[in-house]
Amino acid sequence: MFDCICRRFMNYQTLIYKTVNSEAEIGVKQIVDRILTSGSMSRQDHTLLTSTVFANGDIKDEDRRQINRIVDHMQTGRLKLLDW
Numbered sequence: 001m002f003d004c005i006c007r008r009f010m011n012y013q014t015l016i017y018k019t020v021n022s023e024a025e026i027g028v029k030q031i032v033d034r035i036l037t038s039g040s041m042s043r044q045d046h047t048l049l050t051s052t053v054f055a056n057g058d059i060k061d062e063d064r065r066q067i068n069r070i071v072d073h074m075q076t077g078r079l080k081l082l083d084w
Contacts, residue, residue, distance in 0.1 A: 028052055032066040036073055040080040 031049050035041045041049075049070075053063050073079035 026052060028063045028066045032069055036069065036079065039078065040082050041070070042082045043084065 026048070028049065031045070031052060035045050035049070049067075053059055053067065059067075070079065074081070
């Protein structure tokens, strides 16, 4: 489910956040922790997360675990999607 969302919005151009182009400037875990702490994820959060995850062109196992945390919170109703 999340992979589909990632592909769909990966090219979303109107960003509030700075795009991460090279090696991740902000760690995936930090982004996920902030999203889960707030209890909501906006399109901008999603774009920052996906651009960070895909910055090196490959998804690492640790990044996949962090994404699974997001999906788990979505499935259990502990994470709201904003501005979708």
